[in-house]
Amino acid sequence: MESALWICLTALFAHATSLSVAPRSYDTIVVGLGSAGTTAAATLARAGRRVLALEAQDRVGGRVKTVPFGDGIVEVGAEWIHGTVNSSVYDAAITNNVSVVLQDPSYQVLKSDGSEYTNKELIYELMEYTLEAQEYPPEVPEPLGKFLTRKLKDYLKEKHPELLDDEGFIAELLEFLNFTINSLESSNDWNDVSTQTTSVNLEGPQTMSWHRHGYKTFFELLLNTYNNGPGWPTLDIKLNKEVTQIKWPKDSTGKVEVVCKDGDVYTADNVIVTVSLGVLKERYTTLFSPPLPDEKATVIEKLTMGVVGKTIFSFPERWFPDVSTFVFFWRPEDRALYNDNPWMLQLKQAFVPKGSGNTLTFWANGEVAKLIETLPEEVVKEKMMHILRRFMGKNVTIPEPTGMIRSNWYSNPFTRGTYTYDNLQLVNYPNARATLAEPLLDAAGSPKLLFAGEATNSKHFSTVHGASDSGRREAMRLLSNNE
Ligand SMILES: Cc1cc2nc3c(=O)[nH]c(=O)nc-3n(C[C@H](O)[C@H](O)[C@H](O)COP(=O)(O)OP(=O)(O)OC[C@H]3O[C@@H](n4cnc5c(N)ncnc54)[C@H](O)[C@@H]3O)c2cc1C
Numbered sequence: 001m002e003s004a005l006w007i008c009l010t011a012l013f014a015h016a017t018s019l020s021v022a023p024r025s026y027d028t029i030v031v032g033l034g035s036a037g038t039t040a041a042a043t044l045a046r047a048g049r050r051v052l053a054l055e056a057q058d059r060v061g062g063r064v065k066t067v068p069f070g071d072g073i074v075e076v077g078a079e080w081i082h083g084t085v086n087s088s089v090y091d092a093a094i095t096n097n098v099s100v101v102l103q104d105p106s107y108q109v110l111k112s113d114g115s116e117y118t119n120k121e122l123i124y125e126l127m128e129y130t131l132e133a134q135e136y137p138p139e140v141p142e143p144l145g146k147f148l149t150r151k152l153k154d155y156l157k158e159k160h161p162e163l164l165d166d167e168g169f170i171a172e173l174l175e176f177l178n179f180t181i182n183s184l185e186s187s188n189d190w191n192d193v194s195t196q197t198t199s200v201n202l203e204g205p206q207t208m209s210w211h212r213h214g215y216k217t218f219f220e221l222l223l224n225t226y227n228n229g230p231g232w233p234t235l236d237i238k239l240n241k242e243v244t245q246i247k248w249p250k251d252s253t254g255k256v257e258v259v260c261k262d263g264d265v266y267t268a269d270n271v272i273v274t275v276s277l278g279v280l281k282e283r284y285t286t287l288f289s290p291p292l293p294d295e296k297a298t299v300i301e302k303l304t305m306g307v308v309g310k311t312i313f314s315f316p317e318r319w320f321p322d323v324s325t326f327v328f329f330w331r332p333e334d335r336a337l338y339n340d341n342p343w344m345l346q347l348k349q350a351f352v353p354k355g356s357g358n359t360l361t362f363w364a365n366g367e368v369a370k371l372i373e374t375l376p377e378e379v380v381k382e383k384m385m386h387i388l389r390r391f392m393g394k395n396v397t398i399p400e401p402t403g404m405i406r407s408n409w410y411s412n413p414f415t416r417g418t419y420t421y422d423n424l425q426l427v428n429y430p431n432a433r434a435t436l437a438e439p440l441l442d443a444a445g446s447p448k449l450l451f452a453g454e455a456t457n458s459k460h461f462s463t464v465h466g467a468s469d470s471g472r473r474e475a476m477r478l479l480s481n482n483e
Pocket residue numbers: 031032033034035036037054055056057060061062063064076077078079080081082241242243244274275276279308309310407409413414415417418419452453454455461462463464465467
């Protein structure tokens with residue numbers, strides 16, 4: 001559906017440009033068509049600006065990636081709309097009558113002998129208490145894991161002192177909390193994350209799902225192509241166009257030149273760069289000419305982006321109970337069986353996506369997520385099915401999967417990770433994200449090289465809405481500058 005749409009669009013543009021004089025020069029070039037770039041390009045085009053959007057991959061969406069799978073769709077990248085109040089993403093759905101649904105927080109806790117953990121309310125209570133303790137950080141910033149461990153132990157001492165003697169349970173609970181924080185932050189260790197963060201959640205439910213519509217609908221709405229919409233006439237989109245160099249003559253008011261890997265060169269008055277922090281880290285020394293100023297280079301080095309991975313299986317039919325998440329708790333005596341493959345102990349939950357009825361997702365993070373990207377597909381499949389059967393196969397015969405999808409956000413040269421988090425070093429660089437967002441100006445003081453993307457959003461980084469807002473921020477900067 002999406003690709004068919006793109007073929008139509010491309011044909012449309014080819015036709016339009018063959019009738020008029022093909023514009024080789026644009027008002028603005030947008031590099032990257034993720035949430036930030038697509039919002040920036042659409043906002044400018046909607047205001048009548050001539051915009052060229054260059055995207056290295058063969059699709060729009062970036063870290064949003066909806067693919068047909070199972071009996072519906074699955075999200076290989078972003079899963080939910082986090083918060084509904086003042087969310088440009090939620091608003092886009094609602095104003096266009098696209099239904100979004102709440103993913104309910106129902107869950108089962110299963111043990112490694114296949115039995116159900118009977119007191120799951122206790123796990124919920126402890127998880128909720130500990131995760132909420134993040135809202136009340138200590139005055140002096142410290143590693144998040146260290147802080148939350150202390151909070152949890154204090155709480156147990158007061159409310160459930162008998163549990164403190166169960167060392168196996170405490171260790172497993174802490175490991176699960178570490179896993180949960182790492183999944184939320186895309187960190188490798190909850191002690192790499194700072195208790196101090198500028199992140200703010202939007203109000204309202206945090207797990208609204210585009211379900212069978214898919215998150216890709218957000219991009220169709222932005223681009224005015226939803227329901228065969230006509231798109232934006234002054235927006236020219238080119239896929240499979242990897243940008244290798246951006247020449248921005250800072251000492252003059254001349255044009256920027258954007259060079260692609262295939263040799264094509266495009267010019268414009270200014271350029272908005274929306275590639276991920278991971279891509280900037282890898283390329284910033286070669287991507288920009290002249291080089292970026294030192295303060296920009298420094299924050300690119302200091303900010304960090306981690307890895308979250310998804311491995312998704314489809315089954316001949318839905319064989320699992322009707323809850324959203326299955327949480328896996330290891331019994332201490334079963335752990336030693338996995339000494340050869342310790343990463344398997346980090347497969348701590350299976351999740352039921354909303355866009356299909358017969359699929360299950362394993363989340364992984366940090367080094368384990370990187371490892372899963374590199375192991376042979378058959379190995380990943382066999383080990384994960386082994387885990388499913390151990391934890392969930394006591395009462396049912398789990399069928400062989402009919403399909404498997406594995407994310408590759410770290411190996412993908414156009415993402416190099418999943419999202420950014422506030423690490424321990426940022427205490428010394430409190431304005432890092434604002435510095436990353438700052439536009440570079442030409443001799444006349446007009447913005448020439450602009451930056452958007454989730455990493456540049458001090459309050460709403462690591463989200464689709466935060467990325468989108470950053471794209472609108474830069475588009476508005478150009479529109480209000482009115483050069
Ligand atoms: C697994 C996963 C789960 C997530 N879950 C959620 C969630 O539930 N809710 C939520 O709100 N957020 C979630 N996020 C985060 C969210 O997806 C991102 O914050 C957001 O999509 C980032 O958008 P962006 O425009 O900043 O960057 P990107 O989406 O990375 O866009 C940058 C674009 O630039 C392109 N590009 C890179 N290099 C070049 C080049 N040299 N030339 C041309 N183009 C280039 C890339 O291909 C890409 O399309 C998740 C992310 C992942 C990966």
